[in-house]
Structures are given as C-alpha cells and as structure tokens.
Amino acid sequence: MYNICVQLILNNNSKSTDQLYTYGVPAELEEKVQAGKRVTVNFGRNRHIIDGLIVSVSSSWDIPDNKIKSIIDVIDDMPVVSLEMIKLISWIRERYVCKYSDAVKLMIPSMIKYEHSILISAKEELFAEISLSEKEQSLFEIIKNGSIELEKLKKIYAGKDIYALLDSLKDKNIIDMTSSEQQSGKRSYEKLLSLREYKTIDEYDINKTPSQIKIINYLKQNKKVNIKKIVNDLDVSQAVINNLLKKEILTQDLVLYEEEEETKKEEALMLNEEQTYACEDILNSKNNVFLLHGVTGSGKTEVYMNVIEHYRKQNKQSIVLVPEISLTVQTIKRFKKRFGNKIAVFHSKLGKKEKFIQWNKVYNKEVDVIIGARSAIFAPVKDLGVIIIDEEHEDSYVSSTTPKYDTIEVAIRMSVILNAKVVLGSATPSLNTYSMVLKNQVELLELNQRAKNSEMPDVEIIDMSKELDKGNNTIISEKLYESIRLSLGKKEQVILFLNKRGYSGFVSCKKCGYVAKCDHCDVSMTYHIKGNVLKCHYCGRTRIMTYTCPKCGSDKIEQFSAGTQQVENLVKKLFPKANTARMDVDSMSGKSSYENIYNDFKDGKIDILIGTQMLAKGFDFPEVTTVGVLSADALLNLPFYNSSEKTFQLITQVSGRAGRGNKKGKVFIQTYEPENYIINAAKNNDYEMFMKEELRLRKEFAFPPFINIINICVISKNEKLAVDTANEKYNELQIKVKDMVKERMVLLYRPIPHSIYKVNDEYRINLFLKVSRRSLQYVKDIMRTVYLDKDIENIKISININTDTV
Numbered sequence: 001m002y003n004i005c006v007q008l009i010l011n012n013n014s015k016s017t018d019q020l021y022t023y024g025v026p027a028e029l030e031e032k033v034q035a036g037k038r039v040t041v042n043f044g045r046n047r048h049i050i051d052g053l054i055v056s057v058s059s060s061w062d063i064p065d066n067k068i069k070s071i072i073d074v075i076d077d078m079p080v081v082s083l084e085m086i087k088l089i090s091w092i093r094e095r096y097v098c099k100y101s102d103a104v105k106l107m108i109p110s111m112i113k114y115e116h117s118i119l120i121s122a123k124e125e126l127f128a129e130i131s132l133s134e135k136e137q138s139l140f141e142i143i144k145n146g147s148i149e150l151e152k153l154k155k156i157y158a159g160k161d162i163y164a165l166l167d168s169l170k171d172k173n174i175i176d177m178t179s180s181e182q183q184s185g186k187r188s189y190e191k192l193l194s195l196r197e198y199k200t201i202d203e204y205d206i207n208k209t210p211s212q213i214k215i216i217n218y219l220k221q222n223k224k225v226n227i228k229k230i231v232n233d234l235d236v237s238q239a240v241i242n243n244l245l246k247k248e249i250l251t252q253d254l255v256l257y258e259e260e261e262e263t264k265k266e267e268a269l270m271l272n273e274e275q276t277y278a279c280e281d282i283l284n285s286k287n288n289v290f291l292l293h294g295v296t297g298s299g300k301t302e303v304y305m306n307v308i309e310h311y312r313k314q315n316k317q318s319i320v321l322v323p324e325i326s327l328t329v330q331t332i333k334r335f336k337k338r339f340g341n342k343i344a345v346f347h348s349k350l351g352k353k354e355k356f357i358q359w360n361k362v363y364n365k366e367v368d369v370i371i372g373a374r375s376a377i378f379a380p381v382k383d384l385g386v387i388i389i390d391e392e393h394e395d396s397y398v399s400s401t402t403p404k405y406d407t408i409e410v411a412i413r414m415s416v417i418l419n420a421k422v423v424l425g426s427a428t429p430s431l432n433t434y435s436m437v438l439k440n441q442v443e444l445l446e447l448n449q450r451a452k453n454s455e456m457p458d459v460e461i462i463d464m465s466k467e468l469d470k471g472n473n474t475i476i477s478e479k480l481y482e483s484i485r486l487s488l489g490k491k492e493q494v495i496l497f498l499n500k501r502g503y504s505g506f507v508s509c510k511k512c513g514y515v516a517k518c519d520h521c522d523v524s525m526t527y528h529i530k531g532n533v534l535k536c537h538y539c540g541r542t543r544i545m546t547y548t549c550p551k552c553g554s555d556k557i558e559q560f561s562a563g564t565q566q567v568e569n570l571v572k573k574l575f576p577k578a579n580t581a582r583m584d585v586d587s588m589s590g591k592s593s594y595e596n597i598y599n600d601f602k603d604g605k606i607d608i609l610i611g612t613q614m615l616a617k618g619f620d621f622p623e624v625t626t627v628g629v630l631s632a633d634a635l636l637n638l639p640f641y642n643s644s645e646k647t648f649q650l651i652t653q654v655s656g657r658a659g660r661g662n663k664k665g666k667v668f669i670q671t672y673e674p675e676n677y678i679i680n681a682a683k684n685n686d687y688e689m690f691m692k693e694e695l696r697l698r699k700e701f702a703f704p705p706f707i708n709i710i711n712i713c714v715i716s717k718n719e720k721l722a723v724d725t726a727n728e729k730y731n732e733l734q735i736k737v738k739d740m741v742k743e744r745m746v747l748l749y750r751p752i753p754h755s756i757y758k759v760n761d762e763y764r765i766n767l768f769l770k771v772s773r774r775s776l777q778y779v780k781d782i783m784r785t786v787y788l789d790k791d792i793e794n795i796k797i798s799i800n801i802n803t804d805t806v
C-alpha cells in the first residue's frame, strides 16, 4: 500500500506515547517527506490531529500495512532539525531520562511549533452525487462557502467528536485539510512609537502622571522608539502607552524588523605567548575538547575570538555560551567589535518572535557567531567549528527545567557527532571538568599570567572574631576600611561583595521565635526596604511588613543579618563623600538599570560598588584596587555537597576583579574561620591545592565526580498524593535495585520532604540514589520503567542526574 514510511516523534506530552511511531506516506507526499521535517497525523482513539517530527524515512517496515495510518500533511518545506541533532535527541532522552518530546522542544523554537491551525475546505462541486449522512451534511454546510480553521470548527462542535466525521468526509474525497501556518513567523514587524505633536507638557490634555510625563519626554528626545524598549527603559506599563495611543498623543508605526546599525570594528590584539600557544593547540591538536584554565584577567576571551576567527575563515559557525548574567551589552559589544553584525544573540529576555528571528539568522547562515545562555547550544547551526563555554564552572549550565541537561556534557557529545571542537574556559574549573582532565578525556591548556602584565592582587584573610574584641561590630573590618579610604583618596574604585539579597535575611520575633514565612512556599520571607514589604524569593509574592508578632503579639519583630542594602547604608555613613551604588537582583529591575550602573562604574561616576554574585563575572575595570569579600562564611555554610567548591570559585572570581590595570590590587576576605583550607587556597590562588583536597574528600564521602547522584522529585498540590506516590514508587524501585544495593553498586535513600517542602502550593518529596558509574545506565532504565511508565494524574516527576543539592 505504501512505498515509504516515516518514523515519528509525536508532539505529545504524555508518557505513554514516548516512543517512535510508524506512519505511511501517501504517494503525493513522497517527494516532500524528509527526516527533520514535521508532519501532521491523526492520533489515538479520538483521532486528534497532532504534529510529529520525522526522525527517519524507510522503505521497509515490519508492521502490516493495514495497521499503519497515513500522515496527513508535511508541515515544513525544509527540515527544521538536522540529522545530527536528531541523534542528539535520542542521546538526551537516554542520558537525562526524559521523553523524546522533551528533547525535541529544545531544538525547535516555540514560534515555529505547529499550532494546530489546520484549514478545512470543501473540494470542487462534485459533492452533489455523493450521499452524505445527516451529520456529514450539516458539517458540510459549514464549510462549503469557504475554508474554516479546525480550531473554530471544534468550538462550533463544542466537545463533540468531529474527527471521525472529518475522516469520513476526507475518505469520500469531499474535503481538504491543509496547514495554514507554514509561512507565518517568517516576516517580523516591530512597533515604533512616536509623538503625534510636540508640545510642552502642560499643553497635553492628560492627567500628567509621572509615567506619562516620562514617556513624553523620552519620545521628545528619541523621536521613534520600539515599544518594548520604552517599557524596558522607563519601567512603565504597556497600559499607560495604550492609553496615550487612545488619546492620540502617540502614534505607532509597524515596520519590518530592522538590523541595528553597524558597530565599529576593532582589530585583534597581539596575543601573548601563552595565548598564542593555546590558540594553536586548540586548532591543531588531535583532541576535540579543551579546558582553558586561565587566571582571572589572563585574556581568555581573546583566545576564544581568535579560534572563532579561524573557523569563520573556513565558513564555519561558532557557538559561544556565557552565563545568563554576563550576557550583557559588554560581552556582546566585545564580540560585535570583532565580528561586526555577523552575530546572533540568544538570551532569556527575548520574546518568542525575537528568538525566532535569531533562530532564522543562524538557520540561514546569515551569522558566524552565536552568543547565548545555555539553550543557544541547540541553535540550528549548519557547519559547526567550535563551541566555547565561558565560565564553565557556573551553575547555570545545568538546566533547571526538564530535560535537566548539563550543557558541558551536551557540548562534548556534539563534538563527537559533529566533529567540532569544544573549549571550556574558567579561572576556577569545576571539579567535574578537572577530573576529566585527570583522566585524559579533556586536554588542559593554562594561562598563568595576566594579559596586560598586571600582577595578581594581594589577598589578606581577616579574622572577624577579632574585630569584635576591638570594639568594631560592623561588617567592615578596620583593615578593609583603611584600604577603602586609601583607594578613594587616590581616586581609585572599590568593590564590596556579599552573598545575600535584600535588606536582611528573614524576619522573626525575638520573644516567641515566630518566623515570617511565605504561605505558598515553605521558606522564610525576606524584608525589602523598598515598599516596606516581605518578599518570597521563590514565588515572588509580597506582603506588607508587620511590626507586631502575629503569634504572640509582641513588638519584638526584627530583621536579621546583613544584606546589600544594609551594607550600602553603612558604607554611605562611613564614606559620605563617595558615590556608592548597589548591584543585586533586587535593585536591578530591568536590563537597563544594570547597564546604567555598569556604565557609571566604568566611567568613574561610582566609587564604591556593592553587590552579590552579579559582580563576580567578567567585570574588567582597571581602576578597581580594593575588593572586600564581606562574609566568606555565608557561602561555606550552604547546604550543598559542593558548597566548598562554590566558595572557592566565588572568592577567586571576586578577588580577580582587583588590580586588573597597572595598579596593584588588594583583596580582603572576612571570615570567622580563618584557618579553613578553602579560604586559604583561594587566598593563595592555589587551584591545585583546593582541587586535590576537595577530590580526596569527595572520594571519601562518595560524591560526584566519583559517583552519580540521582535525585527524583515527586511533586503534587495534593500533599497526601505526593507522599503516597513517592512511597509507592520507592517500594517498587527498592525491589528492582535490591541486588545492586547488596553489591554496593547502589545506595538508595528513603523519600524525604524537599528542604523547601512547598513551593507555589506544590509539595515536593525527594528521593536520592548514589549510583556507581558502571551501573548508571542500568539504574536509569529501571527508573524509566518505575517513574516514566505512564502519567499519574496530578503528579509531576522531576529527575535530576548529578544534582548539587543533597
């Protein structure tokens, strides 16, 4: 009956359809089918129309022809997923124990996801001779005068099953079903706003709210601006703009999306000896995967750019991944200066359409360089030269949503499938990566000198318990204070780092111990001076701050510990003449406020910058001479098995911001544990000592990279259901891995409530396994049968391989 068949991954979220399906190809579509294109098919008892991705086309199959259904149509003119990426889809499904459809979602941007917009239309006039049932006739009446979208038809037939009906009409050759969406999304428009008339503010007939005035003044200066940019830059709501449009004060034009203007190109720097060696080795070595371990300020970025340049000349594309937080103008500018506009940028703030534009630029090979956060690794490159992962030790390279892939593992896999190079860069490589170096799976390249010949900074550990003896109970030690004073006197700059957000930690009652917690998440809320509210950092809900304890009624409610706002207030008191600014997630409402502070600091308008993790990455300011790590202990004591590693990395990175110009930098690490080996290794910039000691401990306590930790989380709004399901599954699992536990290949722990039990009204039960490397695949197969066998109503399952939290 069929000449060819296709194997499909269906775009369906159900666990029970997580397999490859075979469909027949009608003769008229034979030319069009190709692996990597999407098709529409009928599926299931209700014959729903859904789309699927072709993973292979074959001319022989072992299912009887009469059991094979036919595809309806081919959606794409060109494959949207390459053959190599189809291979990667299967690998991801195996490696991270997820569904095919989860992996496919990574590769196809939502804009081109097929939205079921199928058009149904009547064929010629030959219907007169065919007898129709009553039902068929009434449906035919609807469509005979023009086509209708399936979605609309479904609404008309509200709830009733129309698929069987459509099918029989199709069999009788009376209707056509085509997909209407093929072309959409290819052209893209942006909305530009401008003022209809220029008048003084008083002359406008409006209430003159601050937002309205802001918008008008802004447009007077900037003439025509993209609506999104206004919302972003001015922090105003779309509603205000709509209102001004309605009042005919603003007008809007729709124009085809245009490229930004050309940035002035800059020539490459002359590489120093270490950089030259690294570049040449990456290009000429027979190895494919490299760790570029370079001290802070050693010029890793120059190495990346040179390697990219090389592949560009061979007409190959390159992918550069950076942590989301450093995906800011300065990184992009640096690459633009070198590569002009042949760059596509992916970051999480892009809307669907913008993402689609970038995706197309890559797909059509209009760009040579793709810069983005982790998901940019799935950009549709044609000829891949190199994948660069900068700051490879960052947590953000592990996906926090299913599939919970590790970008480094994916990159290494891609280097095999696509025969491309991978360069992992860091001043503080993760132990995982370093253990691959020790096993000769990754080639090590080192940059031991700072690029501009500036020296590494002096680092001093300050014992904070001695400060109290001296009568100083602030969070700034005497020595740090003195160094800040000296730096300011020489018109140099200061960075103070604190690993916390908000004005203070939690809020509690000193009398009865009541702690203000979020009603929806099982975590304490944090006080924010702005708006005088308590805020939950998990779900974002806020509540007005209370001053009487809701439990005992006393007024001993207080905020504890220091946050960046408190430090800012203290610093302003200590150095009233200095310009002080703060940079953390809370003070940064939009991308633009981050850029403003960044630029002000760069231009020397800010003397002291206080902030959190945001400061640690990629800041390259030559005038910074004093850096203070205010509380190193706050990091060390986090409940993660790798918190030592994180502490070492952060201290080293923050310290690395000092003395990057021609002036010597000074760094002060404040701690109550001055003897701690992590803090001392960071002080001495001794990666090797840290690495050896930490690996020894990991081995002793059986933690990654020596063993795999698997975390399975059972999630439900129904607490009892979550607990019961977790226990049931645990019992099932226990039986299946019994022998492996006996042989000490697997350690299975009982299900326990997640350390944050409730988030957004969902209860979470965790289960951990430690699995030897050799048994990993076997255990994963078991997990799939136990946890991903079929959907359980109102239950979500999240699987994490080698997670950080224990």
Ligand SMILES: Nc1ncnc2c1ncn2[C@@H]1O[C@H](COP(=O)(O)OP(=O)(O)OP(=O)(O)O)[C@@H](O)[C@H]1O
Binding pocket: 269, 270, 271, 272, 275, 294, 295, 296, 297, 298, 299, 300, 301, 302, 426, 427, 451, 452, 617, 618, 619, 620, 656
């Ligand atoms: N060969 C070179 N000659 C002169 N200056 C250089 C050279 N290579 C890099 N630089 C400069 O040195 C500074 C540090 O370089 P870069 O930011 O690339 O270092 P990095 O290793 O990425 O640093 P970090 O990891 O600390 O962010 C930059 O200002 C850069 O322009």
Ligand SMILES: [Zn+2]
Binding pocket: 518, 519, 520, 521, 536, 537, 538, 539, 540, 541, 760
């Ligand atoms: Zn909450």
